[in-house]
Amino acid sequence: MPVTAKICGLSTAATLDAAIAGGASHVGFVIFPPSPRHLGLDRLAGLAARVPDHVRKVGVFVDPDDDLLMASVAAGGLDVVQLHKTTPGRVAHCRGLSRAQAWAAIAVKTRADLDGAPGFVGAADRLLYDAKTPEGAALPGGMGVRFDWEVLRGFRHPLPWALSGGLDVANVAEAIARTGAPLVDVSSGVESAPGVKDMDKIAAFLQRVSAS
């Protein structure tokens, strides 16, 4: 199976178009005000309207309340809700309410961080293994932090999954080779500054994934 890629934290039409043209299977829109990538509902709707049907639209949330979740799903026609710092019970609730696919982000630093993964069976459609960001960090994702991919070795994934955290054009082929990831997710690695996506970096990243 070819490896697919999600470009996360898109916030301009030009970089969104670059992700689509480069072959991204998923595009991510962050709905979390402290993030430099945050989109209000109007901008979310405008960008989402540019996305063709074969590319999945992912809304990225941090334990959202029902009103924010539903307003965002409606504005963006979201196919997937990606939920950070959200318990299995809330993930199941968000999936039922939104009728979108639900991805549960698992913050990983050590093997023990995978212990909670089976708890998402029946609640989530996919697990996103993302790097744990430092204690007290403003964001639970999108900080270019990488984790030791060896912690995934031999792990019996209880659900479909994706790999994230600190990926870039220089390391994504090795990440795929070492983990067998079916889907990779990147944000900072295709930026020139926090929140500023770079079209050339997006194209190079997607090219490297498709060659893997």
Ligand SMILES: O=C(O)c1ccccc1NCC(=O)[C@H](O)[C@H](O)COP(=O)(O)O
């Ligand atoms: O990207 C953000 O600003 C963000 C904010 C709050 C929660 C999650 C966020 N990003 C989640 C993602 O899916 C990122 O692509 C993932 O964490 C990888 O980021 P990076 O290490 O910068 O590639």
